[in-house]
Amino acid sequence: MFFGIYSDQSENFLTPTNPKIGDDVIVKIRVPKKYGEVSGNLYLLTKKNSNKYKHSPMHLENENSLFWYFSTKFKLTERYIRYHFELNFINHNKKIKYDSRGVAENRHIEDFVIIPEFEVPKWAIGAVYYQIFPDRFHNSDPSNDPVDGEYIYDGEPIKKKEWNELPHPTKGHTEFYGGDLKGIIDKLDYLKDLGIEVIYLNPIFVSPSPHKYDTQDYEHIDPHLGVIVEDTDNLSEKYKVRTTSEKNLTESDKLFARLVEEAHKRNIKVVLDGVFNHCGSYHKWVNEYKIYGENVGVANDQNVPESEFFYWHKGEYEGWWGYKSLPKLNYDKTMLVWKYISKIGEKWVSYPYNADGWRLDVARDLGKNKNINKTFWRYFRKIVKKANKNAVIFAEDYESPKEWIESLSWDGVMNYIGSMDPISYFLTGTEKHNDEFKPELIGNSEWFIMHLKWAWSQLPLNSKYISLNQLSNHDHSRWATRTTKKIGRAHSSGHKEAETGIDWDIFKIGYLMAFTLPGAPGLYYGDEIGLAGWTDPDNRRTFPWENLNEKTYQERLIFTKNMIQFYKELSSLKNGSVEFLKWDKGFISYGVWNKDEHIIVIININETPYEFEIPVWISEIQDGILKTIFNTKPVKNKEFNVYNGVIKGNIPEKCAIVLQKL
Template structure:
């Protein structure tokens, strides 16, 4: 039953971010082909969540194909949930419409309104570029880790040549020497690519290249920053480099300059916060006795209460990893310390623009602890920098956390990475298994995306980070091979053999046209391959890009330009308008423009009739803004709300409807 529509963009909901007590107006679109109809909004405040109130809607306006109804109410509580009931008077039938669409064979999924929940305007649809610093660009050889500089996790660390590739078993002890000066020197490149926000993997002091095992939250790692004080004595070298106050201050100053230079180019900076655990080198544990008062060797240490201990005097490791001591959020002093760390980095002189929170739903030992702490963290951070963003890594519905205002949004696995990967390749995001039944399964894709979007209030939808690759999962290019495996049993070369460039490009188009903020992981723009960690962290091959890689780079630049020139892709209404098997058509629109994205994953040409009447368009012309292959539209005109097109095999095309 196509055509019924509502969402939480400014036409269908205003104000979009209401405060308690505000008069809220909601609208509903009902197609005229359904006959004489009446709409009702059904809503429930948080305090009476099971007692829905009904309120009739009045006709706001009508158009060629639709009636638009509206109603209003005062925001009665901190959280309000609502859906719609449509009475088809000519058919003596009623229809329920909720956040996933027309209700059929499932329970109701309400729209959610959260009083006072404001999100940063700059973050709505911003173009991200994720940088894993050690593997991006080495501009300062003096701060490189050296062979045998220290032992980590039972073995010595290794400095590798830039042109070599990660070892399957030694990724957390291998360094390539990438640094923040390298990012500074590549800002022209990033600006030319179209990047609007840099998201850094962790950059605080840490013994690993990935730095998810924090040693010191208060300073930038001198191996990424500046090393002034040093020694040739390998028994002291690491301690001198990472604890020298001169090195730490100089490194912090370099990061401050980097943020300032980014801001001059109107590029935002988001950093990674790893707060569910620290690292075993951290001064609170101090496995290497770098600081002298750690809890591992001193039972009277004030930091002992920051961890969980068993009867053998062993601390609990996150997921059993000894290098990752689990933090105990039963301690209010830890709460204050971590929140003040956030405040420090979003405030002057550093002024970063926000945080990505690592595995944030895994922080405490209970949901109550998690949400209580993150609410505290959120309030401290927003008070220090109201325009900062906080988004979380989570692999399930974030709605319970968002309703409590713990975060602004999420890494959008549930709406972007997972559904796209399955629809285009059938591959799980680590390349760990293939699900052939999900390949070219548009029904599954549509339902998965609708559910994912239903779990995000509208202001969270626009700032959710859409990615196809990142530091935790296989590279998108490697998933297009449709091979199951990881580095070790498989070789580096197998990560690219059999890759499907058409599918790769289709995935990028989908990532940029689904609701959210599109995010490239460094090297995605040249089609860098890689199995999951550690192979997904290959050094960027500056000056050694393949001809194909440079062609993908130009493709990506052009795609970003199209995206940035579109107001509806960045922030607009969204709905699926047609789909069958391996073919999809979905639309993004607002008052200024209407965009249709068509995806044909089939291995053959498909002939389709695009129902443009679903965009309230009767006649006019279409314009191809971008396509992965040449599409012959015969003529640009359409009539009676429909347009027939032939879409080549394995093609994605973005069309503007005028």
Template sequence: MIRRDRLFHDLTLDYHQPPQPKPGKQVFVYFRCGQGDAGRITLIYDSEVASDEVEMKIHHSEDGFDYYLAKGIVPKTSGIVQYYFRIESEGETLYYDQRGAGETVPDKFKFRMIPNFYTPDWAKGAVMYQIFVDRFRNGDPDNDVLTDEYNYVGGKSIQVTNWNQYPDPNADIREFYGGDLQGVLDKLDYLKDLGIEVIYFNPLFVSPSSHKYDTQDYDHIDPHFGKIVSDKGNLLTNSYSNKDATRYIDRVTNKKNLEASDELFAKVVAEAHKRGIRVILDGVFNHCGSFNKWMDKECIYENAKGYEKGAYVSKDSPYHDYFGFSGGNWPYNNNYEGWWGYDTLPKLNYEGSKKLEDYIIEIGKKWVSAPYFADGWRLDVAADLGHSEDYNHSFWRRFRKAVKEANPDALILAEHYGSAHNWLVGGEWDSVMNYDAFMEPLTYFLTGMEKHSDGYHGEFIGNVDRFWDCMLGAAAENFSHPSLLVAMNELSNHDHSRFLTRTNHVVGRCGTRGHKAAEEGVSKAIMRQAVVVQMTWPGAPTIYYGDEAGVCGFTDPDNRRTYPWGTEDQEMIRFHKEMIHLHKTSVELKTGSLVRLDAGEGILAYGRFNRISATIVVINTKDYLTVSEISLAPLGIPEEARLVRVMESGSKGFKTDALTYSVKNGKLVRAYGADSAVVLQYSRITAVNEESFWSTNFFRM
């Protein structure tokens, strides 16, 4: 009889060498089964150039397991190689794919090897930190946006002088709290101490909004985030000009301010790099803002020195083809294509202008090159760029080639909902913000809430089978192994409610429920459960600024509250530090294998492991103490072993003092408290050393 729980393969280094193979090079594929269980194991593969079956041979046996090996040459084509395994023994036949053992093998669950596709090693399992700059820290009050400084989307800018004030849902895009790059620079040591390895910045380029997803000038950092060294600039003489707009226009068209801001960004990156922290920029290339110097609907640049006429200002503008105008002759009024119909967000018309495409490609290269040296891009609504899927793929292939040539170690992540398979087959994006295979399934499993707090499904809480089906199904659909390890695993971000708020099961938004409702009845224990999963799941755990300090909030704009300097939840920060440290010091949590463990109804259990060590995670979603017996056979560790508890969180807090547990006959029997999260670890090296210690001391007696 074939013991299913002992069968295992994935594309980690222990089972697939090398994990990122090169065309024409040799590859070694290993498969694990229970010792003596299999009569024959066959590797079955399919590629663009060949399909075949390879009988595997036993390579070695260890701790009650047989390890089979097949060798081969990676095809020289760049196409995908799909494969799976057939295991036969005494009339029994099983197949093995990404789901594990079964009787059938759907195509989507076959293992995928993509020759010549690599993601940066530094990003695999890297701990990231997302900063919405205006709300992180005000380090330079001299660059603050002032009240009535300019008009934007039917209202004037508002300077918020009370750092702790809630964002106004009716005016948030015009509200400015003063956060800036100097504030980030001032807190780099805080981020280093927290354990952060990568900063992901929401947009930094010139823009009139607080969120800056309506880019005005891709060539420069916004002086309100950077430096304002001069308020003197170009006075407006056109019909739109008014005294309220003058200061803003002077500040963001003044070359001294722009150059000083760019220099400050370069300094932030350099200082981050000194601390071992990488920096990723947000690229909003599908659309720009109506303020953009190419459109200039608000006539900001019409008479500014050194700028060409915008497409809205002049029919002879060199940028006319950058946009999709319709409805007759100039003047065009609002007859241009806006993203989702918003006239403040003109969609860029790449198919109509090779010059525009070339320009954005150069922007992609510019910021990852000297003197800025950013480490990559997060791409906003990347699948929407262009007007056809064919063009979209063509653009991202060119973008990837250009960016990787400028900086071979650059990371390219995309915002995407739904299947990203077509963009992750080797020539376009490295990975995505992992909504479908992380944020959403985990949120439902622990809270029952939709990620915007727009709905509640209590029946999803603790539904372990549904959790695994969603997580593994979406992962198999989206990711090859190199993409999975750099996927951005977030609990919260600037588009969704704060995870801590979701724990209170309140459906609604701040406009209807009020800000306080986002803070009431939250569960820190459930938040800690989520962080434990985040820091132990394959991918790049990404903290949204303030989550580690206990910040709450409904969806946009309430999720963009300021970081609570001076009133942080220090216990939550300490917990994040402990889990980040555990993640960074346990190799299996960065690049190791993942396997499901069976712990019973309402209890999520899984292991991350390699041939040297293993981490076991157990999450009890029940509101009462539960005893569970868990078989650890899927981890490939000896049946008699010792585990060390390194983290335990519950309703009363958390503890990290080491406790040792014995595994007997491959089983771990233990009690788990209500809403608890437990992390235990096994080390083969420690086990060998303990064995040596006891043997040596025995013979000394």
């Protein structure tokens, strides 16, 4: 009952969308006229009076043939405000409450939140990302490649592999392929042609691993990705010379500055990966392998001043999750760590490097106290934004980030809760590592909608639109492999099995959903051509540039280009309102709209065609014609006539279509 009531924090229902203290704020709610006479109140809850709502009557601002639009205005004077609506349906003698999850029945209220002075960069709203794992993307400079046995890592001599070899199922973290920053520079035109707007780089600072989540030196780019001017043939000294030579470090930093400059020339932003919860045991504060001298670092002398930078237990520094190679940084004891890490954050978004922001690795884990965690990230964000007001800061987080966003700690998150998890389960039933299969979730529209509405309620204001929607990345299995619905990993199932049984129809539908649901859609390098792979390390296969012209790769590449192009032409897909219209087992439809556009997305993952009747009036379409503007497979019907706010039609099996009101 009472379908069609709607409000959100898009510009359709909140003005301004980045409110500041002292602003006049207008909030609106839409109510279908068909339910008869109605009156409404806005329930405001301020931080200073957090146990008592203030009732503010709403007035009728405008109307059309379908809806009444109620609004109220107030001046923003508090640090933040929570609100929800109460509607009194007089003809039905019924009162309902509406919050950030929709009509609230038999559950607690999940208020909308207004956060004064919370502003995200406009460029980041709905921006198209491309994540690059640098060692595996493109090798343009063989002179900086790691060499066999250059050093010992995790008890193994490192190995340089041929580009077309697959990662070892258990030793991938000791293998290098030679991808570098020059390789990225050389492929910027490819990315521009693909339609990419932001590059998100996995860590590029000095580190002994190919993944570089064990930082050795935050202040410089790793010469193995950058430039090696000074070198030696002495294998026992080679790694030390390469990673500590001032000439190598300076030239590598300059190369990164050039990468950003060249990207900016093409209107492509560059976001860095910040690994600040822990460093690596090679770091000079630890210096386990004596790269920086015999008496430097806590591994060689526990009385050095840097000992307070770490947590200690029974005479040993603590490693993150018990890994001694990942010493956990102590944010609870000294401001020196706060200031140092924040300076690093500031440095790389400033001249001459000019990066466009940070992705924060395991951000919730930093420190050991939640309040200190949130306070540090607020401090870090403030310093970074002061240096570059247009820098974006989003966190790796797998749960609700609401507390951190309300605390002005992050702009947004890697959107696991609102993209990767629900889309993966709805389309494949497969968990993001291919470690678990839940067939009961395949096509379970009720679960999907409920989960997404909860996820959106946890992302206040524009956080919802700048959070990164991915289906693959360096931590999880490739989306193509997840469509096989298999449980497996490279060491148990083998590489080939990851490529067998891929459902390309579902693959395409998944990406269309990631591009049409709220967030900043992102590809993991190679997703545009459907690279396969189990979870780490198999998800880090090299990009097959030599085979890129193969027919199957080209077909997938064309699909991706067309999808990105259609997405970028529609402003509503970046920050419009979204509402679900009609759903069934294996079938779902939703509308996306702003003041200029009305889009309908229809998805059928069943093995048979589906006859539908969709109430598009819920997305503010009363009449006219809807034209097909994108589809994942051929469809017969290209246009649909709207009668009394409803369209009827047929969609093929395992197909998604996008319609636009003419």
